[in-house]
Amino acid sequence: MDIGPYSFEEFLERATAFHGNPAPGLVIGGYMVEVAKSRLSEGTIFDAVVETPKCLPDAVQLLTPCSAGNGWMKVINWGLYALTLYDKYTGKGVRVWLDPARLEAWPEIRAWYLKLKPAKEQDKDRLLEEMRRAGESVFGVRPVRVKIERLKKKSMGTIGICPICKEGYPSKDGRVCRKCQGESLYMEMES
Amino acid sequence: MDIGPYSFEEFLERATAFHGNPAPGLVIGGYMVEVAKSRLSEGTIFDAVVETPKCLPDAVQLLTPCSAGNGWMKVINWGLYALTLYDKYTGKGVRVWLDPARLEAWPEIRAWYLKLKPAKEQDKDRLLEEMRRAGESVFGVRPVRVKIERLKKKSMGTIGICPICKEGYPSKDGRVCRKCQGESLYMEMES
Numbered sequence: 282m283d284i285g286p287y288s289f290e291e292f293l294e295r296a297t298a299f300h301g302n303p304a305p306g307l308v309i310g311g312y313m314v315e316v317a318k319s320r321l322s323e324g325t326i327f328d329a330v331v332e333t334p335k336c337l338p339d340a341v342q343l344l345t346p347c348s349a350g351n352g353w354m355k356v357i358n359w360g361l362y363a364l365t366l367y368d369k370y371t372g373k374g375v376r377v378w379l380d381p382a383r384l385e386a387w388p389e390i391r392a393w394y395l396k397l398k399p400a401k402e403q404d405k406d407r408l409l410e411e412m413r414r415a416g417e418s419v420f421g422v423r424p425v426r427v428k429i430e431r432l433k434k435k436s437m438g439t440i441g442i443c444p445i446c447k448e449g450y451p452s453k454d455g456r457v458c459r460k461c462q463g464e465s466l467y468m469e470m471e472s
Numbered sequence: 473m474d475i476g477p478y479s480f481e482e483f484l485e486r487a488t489a490f491h492g493n494p495a496p497g498l499v500i501g502g503y504m505v506e507v508a509k510s511r512l513s514e515g516t517i518f519d520a521v522v523e524t525p526k527c528l529p530d531a532v533q534l535l536t537p538c539s540a541g542n543g544w545m546k547v548i549n550w551g552l553y554a555l556t557l558y559d560k561y562t563g564k565g566v567r568v569w570l571d572p573a574r575l576e577a578w579p580e581i582r583a584w585y586l587k588l589k590p591a592k593e594q595d596k597d598r599l600l601e602e603m604r605r606a607g608e609s610v611f612g613v614r615p616v617r618v619k620i621e622r623l624k625k626k627s628m629g630t631i632g633i634c635p636i637c638k639e640g641y642p643s644k645d646g647r648v649c650r651k652c653q654g655e656s657l658y659m660e661m662e663s
Contacts, residue, residue, distance in 0.1 A: 300539055300541060342540065342541070348530050349545075350533070353492075359649065359651055360645060360649070380639070381633055394631070426659040428657050437551055437587070448571070449570070454550075458551070466556075466618055466623065467556070468616070
């Protein structure tokens with residue numbers, strides 16, 4: 282089954298180019314995105330919520346205008362294989378998830394999704410083939426209304442210069458930037 | 473000045489296709505990514521940290537193999553216009569940031585970065601032209617060592633079926649999934 286404007290094989294190529302490999306999660310995610318898109322009214326300006334950081338965000342980025350950097354895609358880490366596309370003004374949209382109850386006929390998808398066997402023992406060709414054949418049949422789909430006020434971008438407010446590192450930072454974060462507030466991920470190199 | 477494998481104009485096109493518009497933050501971010509890449513040893517397998525969700529993640533996604541969905545790019549919201557590329561095994565890498573002290577000669581970049589005038593009053597053509605001419609000259613660059621243990625992916629562990637919504641979820645999250653733990657972003661539609 283095609284994935285949006287792509288044949289299955291073309292989508293594998295696009296997935297490899299963007300994601301590094303044609304990950305199963307990206308392939309089934311492609312079908313999920315397309316189902317969600319198909320349920321929105323023509324011309325809807327939509328944003329996306331993705332409920333896992335694993336693979337699924339890249340399906341959204343490949344098949345919609347929403348990206349990590351333009352603010353139209355939010356990733357929340359609930360560990361759920363689900364996404365929602367919704368009208369950015371009203372919050373009305375559709376949530377699509379991978380439904381365990383629909384996986385009886387697809388043992389490789391089920392084993393992959395529920396982590397029933399180690400990655401090494403997966404038969405990846407068979408898994409992708411099951412995904413291609415299953416297409417949209419393994420998803421739950423439900424209209425939802427997103428609480429958009431919870432996802433609104435907060436303004437950064439005014440920008441100050443951090444007195445420690447001299448970089449620009451949101452003044453509302455305090456007297457010094459968050460990196461200098463002991464949250465640093467970095468050790469300076471000794472050299 | 474070119475941006476990696478692209479001419480300035482080609483990069484604007486790529487930025488528009490992926491991001492929706494040729495945002496200034498993406499353009500200057502493109503130069504930042506290329507500076508960081510140029511300081512890594514040839515063949516380094518690297519991950520990325522981006523210190524703002526605004527625009528910069530898309531520069532990384534356009535110019536490196538790192539993406540939101542493959543786990544090689546982490547976005548932290550410190551509100552700093554900075555990114556780090558680092559060896560994923562040793563944590564050694566280079567941090568690049570936009571340096572206010574180097575912006576005296578570039579009034580439009582300075583006004584944009586420090587939010588000195590409303591977006592409406594920005595001269596976007598002039599801003600992009602300043603970015604093209606300034607190229608790498610406006611960045612601070614410093615070798616760093618990333619505390620990689622803080623960024624390691626935590627295993628999802630075993631997957632259970634949420635007794636409320638019947639979706640697969642990480643069992644370690646508790647008796648029900650996080651969406652059903654009152655964290656929902658959704659209202660069900662009435663219809």
